[in-house]
Amino acid sequence: MENIVEVLVFAMVAFVSFLLWRVLYSCWVLPIRAYRKLVVNGFSGPPPSFPLGNIVDMKKTKKKTESCLSSSSPLTVSNDIHSSVFPYFAQWQKDHGKVFMYWLGTEPFVYIADPEFLKKISAGVMGKSWGKPNVFKNDRKPMFGDGLVMVEGDDWVRHRHVITPAFSPSNLKAMSSMMVDTTRSMLDRWTDLINNGKPEIEIEREIVSTAGEIIAKTSFGMNYANGRMVFKKLRAMQETLFKSNRYVGVPFGKYMCLGQNLEAEKLGKEIDALLLSIIIDRKRSMAENGGCQEQQNLLGVLLAENHVDGSKGKKLSTRELVDECKTFFFGGHETTALAITWSLLLLAMHPMWQHELREEIKQVIGDGEIDATMVARLKKMGWVMNEVLRLYPTAPNVQRQVRGDIRVDQDSIIPDGTNIWIDVVAMHHDREFWGEDVNEFKPERFKDDLHGGCQNKMGYLPFGFGGRMCVGRNLSAMEYKIVLSMILTRFSFSLSPNYTHLPSVMLSLRPMQGLPLIMKPL
Numbered sequence: 001m002e003n004i005v006e007v008l009v010f011a012m013v014a015f016v017s018f019l020l021w022r023v024l025y026s027c028w029v030l031p032i033r034a035y036r037k038l039v040v041n042g043f044s045g046p047p048p049s050f051p052l053g054n055i056v057d058m059k060k061t062k063k064k065t066e067s068c069l070s071s072s073s074p075l076t077v078s079n080d081i082h083s084s085v086f087p088y089f090a091q092w093q094k095d096h097g098k099v100f101m102y103w104l105g106t107e108p109f110v111y112i113a114d115p116e117f118l119k120k121i122s123a124g125v126m127g128k129s130w131g132k133p134n135v136f137k138n139d140r141k142p143m144f145g146d147g148l149v150m151v152e153g154d155d156w157v158r159h160r161h162v163i164t165p166a167f168s169p170s171n172l173k174a175m176s177s178m179m180v181d182t183t184r185s186m187l188d189r190w191t192d193l194i195n196n197g198k199p200e201i202e203i204e205r206e207i208v209s210t211a212g213e214i215i216a217k218t219s220f221g222m223n224y225a226n227g228r229m230v231f232k233k234l235r236a237m238q239e240t241l242f243k244s245n246r247y248v249g250v251p252f253g254k255y256m257c258l259g260q261n262l263e264a265e266k267l268g269k270e271i272d273a274l275l276l277s278i279i280i281d282r283k284r285s286m287a288e289n290g291g292c293q294e295q296q297n298l299l300g301v302l303l304a305e306n307h308v309d310g311s312k313g314k315k316l317s318t319r320e321l322v323d324e325c326k327t328f329f330f331g332g333h334e335t336t337a338l339a340i341t342w343s344l345l346l347l348a349m350h351p352m353w354q355h356e357l358r359e360e361i362k363q364v365i366g367d368g369e370i371d372a373t374m375v376a377r378l379k380k381m382g383w384v385m386n387e388v389l390r391l392y393p394t395a396p397n398v399q400r401q402v403r404g405d406i407r408v409d410q411d412s413i414i415p416d417g418t419n420i421w422i423d424v425v426a427m428h429h430d431r432e433f434w435g436e437d438v439n440e441f442k443p444e445r446f447k448d449d450l451h452g453g454c455q456n457k458m459g460y461l462p463f464g465f466g467g468r469m470c471v472g473r474n475l476s477a478m479e480y481k482i483v484l485s486m487i488l489t490r491f492s493f494s495l496s497p498n499y500t501h502l503p504s505v506m507l508s509l510r511p512m513q514g515l516p517l518i519m520k521p522l
């Protein structure tokens, strides 16, 4: 009997020691090894502490900047936003240059705001060979799951292959009339508000909700009630994941904010269940129609593509379809809605450009209704979109994780497993590449140049780069032009004195206190 107890105690001690060793190895030994490798390869940066890395500094700098900004004059609108959006990176850039290493907990990141460096390291890496940071994949699982934004390798190739045709010109064309109808309802509501003596409208909320409705209809053919439900839950999840003081990258950081993480997981499961029921319904109706499906929306196209492609290796599983739907739902509305919102801010401050665009709309569309065939002819509106996404990139950063060492030059590599954080806001506001007028709103810089005259083609990345560039960019350009031209045709607008300029990141770049505008019917 005594022997059995001894053996059990010994086994327990061995097991606990093994667990402790595993924890110590992954939280202490591996990060130290990664640190040394980065130093040997010439990277330096703000000194990290264990186990929070540089998180404490980041939080402190952010808090200080926020309190300075909220006490400054509400109507000072400057487009020079980098030091308020990413104050810690702006600070570290001064000390360590445009490429340096920093740590989120025990996760090493190489920060890049130098387009030339980015060009050098990305030249030899194909889309499928880039990873996405595991630390974000785990943290954002309830939001994106294994959707296109997060998958890697052969899975990414398979997903992208099935999804790309959903954004073909003919499919986009079929979605334009739904966009027009939904936008018209929003504008009618604005007219009612104005007629009732309320010309000041909270534009950001209006546009984000209309874009949500557009994506619910165009992606899923969803009714308004279901669409609103997914939208509400996604929004709540976003606030839980990105607004709160969490400790992403810190060992066991998940348990430091357990309540928030459990809430995000619960919301994720509820959204999954809703989307799953929509997919099953749609599959059933396809089966009843012998595999045919009206392909007016993205889900219809995805299911048909999945069906036609037949061969098992190319298909998406139902689980993967749910994740893609979530990705579309989120990625598909917020970035575009915020691009329209920032455009309305800049146009409110530059009435001359409102006039220019109205003239163009008159020439291209006349008194009729906009449709998909006219969108490409709205050239000046295209320059405005590019310039707005330069000054206020609604996707303010791009991330990668290195899978296999990447050679920088003869003496230096970025070691396997290193995360990469590309600071798009910094690159879009870099005087060295854009010139002295970098912070001015000048859409004409895009007149004859897709890169707006930037000295380095990798310096302008509103939709990312390489094979992983945004798959929805044509859809978003169409929606942008349809919504904006309908607004400009019916209203002129100016900035409300109640506006406070606080661009801030909650995954996307948004005006943190909304955008109140004074609207006037034309």
Ligand code: HEM
Pocket (backbone or CB within 6 Å): 148, 149, 150, 160, 327, 328, 331, 332, 333, 335, 336, 339, 389, 393, 394, 395, 397, 398, 399, 461, 462, 463, 464, 465, 466, 467, 468, 469, 470, 471, 472, 473, 475, 476
């Ligand atoms: C103004 C609007 C938009 C902006 C600024 C934007 C920006 C971006 C950026 C920066 C990336 C990352 C690219 C990279 O990692 O190199 C991306 C990827 C992606 N976007 Fe967008 N996006 C917009 C609209 C949309 C829309 C409307 C959809 C879908 C309906 C969409 C779906 C996606 C997907 C699925 C990916 C992942 C692509 C991949 O990794 O292969 N986006 N987007």
